[in-house]
Amino acid sequence: MFKTSKIFFCLLLLFMMVWQLPACYNFFVAKSVDTPFTLYSGIAGEFASLKLDEDKKMHYRDASGKEYTEEQFDSILPTFYYRQLVTDGRFPDSIHGVAVTPRQVQMSNFNMRISPLDLNKPRLGIQQMLESMSGRVDLELPDDAFRITSEGMEFVEMETNTIDRDKSARFTQMMKQKGFQFPATYLSGNPTDRKEYDEGYVMLDATKKLFHVKQTVGRPYVRAIALPEDMTPKHLFITEFPSRKWLCFLTDTDGYLWVVERDSYAVRRTEIPSFIPEEQSMLIIGNMFDWTVKVNRGTEECYYAISAQDYTLIDSMAYQTPRYTIPGLSFTSTKDKFVKPRIVR
Amino acid sequence: MIKAIFYKEWIKTRWYILLALLVSLGFSAYAMLRISRVCSLKGAEHLWVVMMQRDAIFVELLQYVPLILGLVFALVQFVPEIHHRSFKLTLHLPMRATSALASMLSFGMLMMVLVCVPALMLMWAYLQSVLAPELYWHVLLSALPWYLAGMAAYLLTVWVALEPTWGRRLLNVVLGVLLLRIYFLAPAPEAYNDFLPLLAIITLCYSILSVLSLTRFRDGRQD
Numbered sequence: 186m187f188k189t190s191k192i193f194f195c196l197l198l199l200f201m202m203v204w205q206l207p208a209c210y211n212f213f214v215a216k217s218v219d220t221p222f223t224l225y226s227g228i229a230g231e232f233a234s235l236k237l238d239e240d241k242k243m244h245y246r247d248a249s250g251k252e253y254t255e256e257q258f259d260s261i262l263p264t265f266y267y268r269q270l271v272t273d274g275r276f277p278d279s280i281h282g283v284a285v286t287p288r289q290v291q292m293s294n295f296n297m298r299i300s301p302l303d304l305n306k307p308r309l310g311i312q313q314m315l316e317s318m319s320g321r322v323d324l325e326l327p328d329d330a331f332r333i334t335s336e337g338m339e340f341v342e343m344e345t346n347t348i349d350r351d352k353s354a355r356f357t358q359m360m361k362q363k364g365f366q367f368p369a370t371y372l373s374g375n376p377t378d379r380k381e382y383d384e385g386y387v388m389l390d391a392t393k394k395l396f397h398v399k400q401t402v403g404r405p406y407v408r409a410i411a412l413p414e415d416m417t418p419k420h421l422f423i424t425e426f427p428s429r430k431w432l433c434f435l436t437d438t439d440g441y442l443w444v445v446e447r448d449s450y451a452v453r454r455t456e457i458p459s460f461i462p463e464e465q466s467m468l469i470i471g472n473m474f475d476w477t478v479k480v481n482r483g484t485e486e487c488y489y490a491i492s493a494q495d496y497t498l499i500d501s502m503a504y505q506t507p508r509y510t511i512p513g514l515s516f517t518s519t520k521d522k523f524v525k526p527r528i529v530r
Numbered sequence: 531m532i533k534a535i536f537y538k539e540w541i542k543t544r545w546y547i548l549l550a551l552l553v554s555l556g557f558s559a560y561a562m563l564r565i566s567r568v569c570s571l572k573g574a575e576h577l578w579v580v581m582m583q584r585d586a587i588f589v590e591l592l593q594y595v596p597l598i599l600g601l602v603f604a605l606v607q608f609v610p611e612i613h614h615r616s617f618k619l620t621l622h623l624p625m626r627a628t629s630a631l632a633s634m635l636s637f638g639m640l641m642m643v644l645v646c647v648p649a650l651m652l653m654w655a656y657l658q659s660v661l662a663p664e665l666y667w668h669v670l671l672s673a674l675p676w677y678l679a680g681m682a683a684y685l686l687t688v689w690v691a692l693e694p695t696w697g698r699r700l701l702n703v704v705l706g707v708l709l710l711r712i713y714f715l716a717p718a719p720e721a722y723n724d725f726l727p728l729l730a731i732i733t734l735c736y737s738i739l740s741v742l743s744l745t746r747f748r749d750g751r752q753d
Contacts, residue, residue: 186628190741197739201708307720309582311664328575330582332664341662343575377583522718524675525725 200514207513220504221246224470225477225490226261227281232477232488232502233261248502264290264472281474293473295426297434300466304420305521311341313376317383318401324378327400333369333388337361352403359405360398366391373421373433380425387421387433387445395421397432397450410450416443420462428473436462444496456498457489464520475499484508531625535633538620539607543641546606550599550645558649561589562656574660581661587669587719589653596646596680597710603645604687607638612691621748631744635688635737642684646677672719674726678733679713685736686710692743694751702743709736 221234231248235258238244245258256273259266263280267290270276276287311332315324329340329349337357340349360367370393374386385399385406395410395418412418422434432447440459445452457478460467468479471493478489486506490499508530515529565588568577580586611617620634621627650670657666686706693699712729716722722729 186738186741187745190738190745193735193738194742197705197709201705205708306718307668307723309664309668311662312582313579326575326579330578330662332662343578344573346574346660346662516712516715517717522721523724524712524715524717524721 204514204516207511208515211510211513214509216509218506220486220506223477223479223488223502223504224262224265225475225488225500227474228261228263231500232490233258264294264474265470267291267294283473285473290472291427293428293430293471295424295428295469295471297422297424297426297469297471298467299422299434299462301463301520302522304462305523307522312372312374314374314385314398314400315376315378315383316401316403317385317399317406324380324383326376326378331356333367333372335368337367356398356405356407359407360396363396363407363409364390364394365396365398365407365409366394371418371421373423375423375425381427382425382429384423384425384432384447387423387435389418389421393417395435395445395452408450410445410452412452413454416441416452418443426471436460442467453496455491455496457491458487481506531623532629532633535620535623535630536637539634539637542611543603543607546603547641547645550603550641551648554595554599554645554649555652557592557595558589558652561592562653564588565656565660569660577660578662578665581665581668585719587672589669589673592649592673593676593714596642596677597683597713599645600642600680600683601687603638603642604684604691607634608688608691617747621744627744627748628741631740632737635685635740638684638688639681639737642681646680650674650677668719671723671726672716672721675713675716675722675729678726678729679710682710682713682733682736685733685740689736689739689743692740692747694743694747695753697753698746698751702739 219236221236223232223234225231226233226247229247233245233247233253235243235245243255245253245255247253247261253261259269259273260275263270263277267276267287271287277285279285311330313327313330315327319325328344329342329352331338331340333339338353338360340352340356341347342349365388367390369388369390371389372386373388383399385397388396388398390396395412397406397408397410399406417438418435419438420436424431424433429447432445432450435443435445437443440461442455442457442460443452444455457480460480465483466481470477473493475493476491478491480487480489484506486504487501488503489501491497492499512528512530514526516524516526518527518529565577568588577588581588608617611620620630623630650673653673654666654670657669661669686709690699690702690706693702
């Protein structure tokens with residue numbers, strides 16, 4: 186027994202070294218890698234960035250190294266700096282030959298952030314479905330919550346903690362009628378009243394078929410969305426952008442990012458090279474002409490410019506983001522919200 | 531002989547066990563009272579929405595209660611006996627010293643279960659009346675690592691208390707604190723779900739460490 190305890194104590198010391206020494210080293214040598222704020226400029230036809238130098242002076246440049254003044258920089262990114270341009274009376278009548286108003290620019294602009302932290306986390310299994318057509322301007326949170334079991338959809342009245350059998354049956358019946366096979370394997374929704382409109386949920390059923398499910402005037406709205414034959418969806422991201430152009434983004438098992446258009450339910454592939462949402466973060470800053478897509482791939486920060494019309498790749502570039510940390514044992518990670526032992530590089 | 535040791539430990543610690551049980555139940559009851567108050571003031575709907583949208587579990591005040599109870603229990607059970615040098619008598623009973631220690635630790639762990647389980651049962655009983663199973667299991671599974679931390683605190687404190695030299699005791703304290711930190715790293719509720727079974731096994735393994743201190747104690751190691 187003494188021998189066992191001695192071995193266990195030695196293992197404990199070894200474990201502490203593998204855990205604490207790299208953590209201490211990484212804590213003291215850690216330094217932030219600053220990459221310039223970068224956007225694709227359709228006017229300049231290349232990426233443009235701004236960066237603060239060591240003398241705290243802001244530098245505005247495009248990818249070919251040409252320097253701009255702050256005012257010139259506003260002008261080559263008119264959809265991003267439209268408020269400044271409007272204030273200065275410099276907002277153009279048209280961009281790329283298309284007549285635009287500040288309101289149109291405001292409505293078509295969007296930001297979307299996809300982080301591994303939002304995917305790799307414990308899930309509750311119960312959520313709320315808002316009324317998407319209440320007739321009121323402001324959305325209201327419902328007084329029930331739902332879960333999806335292998336039998337169907339179940340609404341629970343929160344105040345009494347009892348199942349609303351009528352509503353549950355209505356939704357289950359409609360979903361089955363539309364070909365939904367329970368249980369759902371993936372759900373994406375944004376159940377908050379702090380948004381302009383509600384699109385309910387996009388869901389994958391047991392056979393990985395994509396469905397749009399929402400509540401309209403208390404009734405179920407269920408729509409099966411046809412996917413390309415050779416594509417298997419993996420992650421769904423409901424959008425609910427002010428422009429109402431897209432229903433959701435999704436990634437497939439091959440790492441492609443797809444968009445589902447809201448009105449036509451057309452599913453179209455973007456030309457962004459492989460993106461793994463469980464491990465990489467993505468930031469999309471979009472406007473009516475193009476999207477700047479930033480994908481953080483660990484030691485590389487990749488930028489892609491995508492056409493907002495046909496989702497083709499216009500341009501790409503990358504910044505190297507070297508790591509100064511050493512691998513070691515850790516219980517937490519910047520990529521998930523779980524506690525478990527793992528080697529972090 | 532094991533029965534006798536259990537009886538000796540019971541006589542020694544029974545008032546503390548009663549106090550620990552009251553404290554443990556009291557804190558759980560207070561946490562449930564706060565939830566009940568939220569329900570009566572703002573309605574159960576508010577409680578559900580805050581839990582679903584903001585990752586709230588409403589029982590955060592219980593976080594360090596099992597840890598403190600476990601730590602103090604180990605001190606109450608072992609320190610007076612070591613201080614009055616009567617622990618040596620226990621080691622001279624007609625049974626192996628490790629068996630005597632195992633009996634004492636088993637009693638301690640059993641009492642920790644007795645102190646912690648009613649608190650969890652109280653929470654379970656109340657929460658299921660106002661919350662859906664997904665939500666009350668969310669609360670209980672988030673709280674479970676704190677109760678495991680209580681067990682770990684008990685075992686690690688025994689390891690430190692039995693250690694006869696101050697130098698090694700200090701090392702054990704540092705290691706113990708770092709080991710206890712593992713139970714409080716949760717970045718979100720239910721973060722430990724996958725790790726809980728392994729963490730429970732590791733927690734039980736801490737009991738082996740006391741044998742090391744016991745052997746050094748028996749060998750008469752001194753500063």
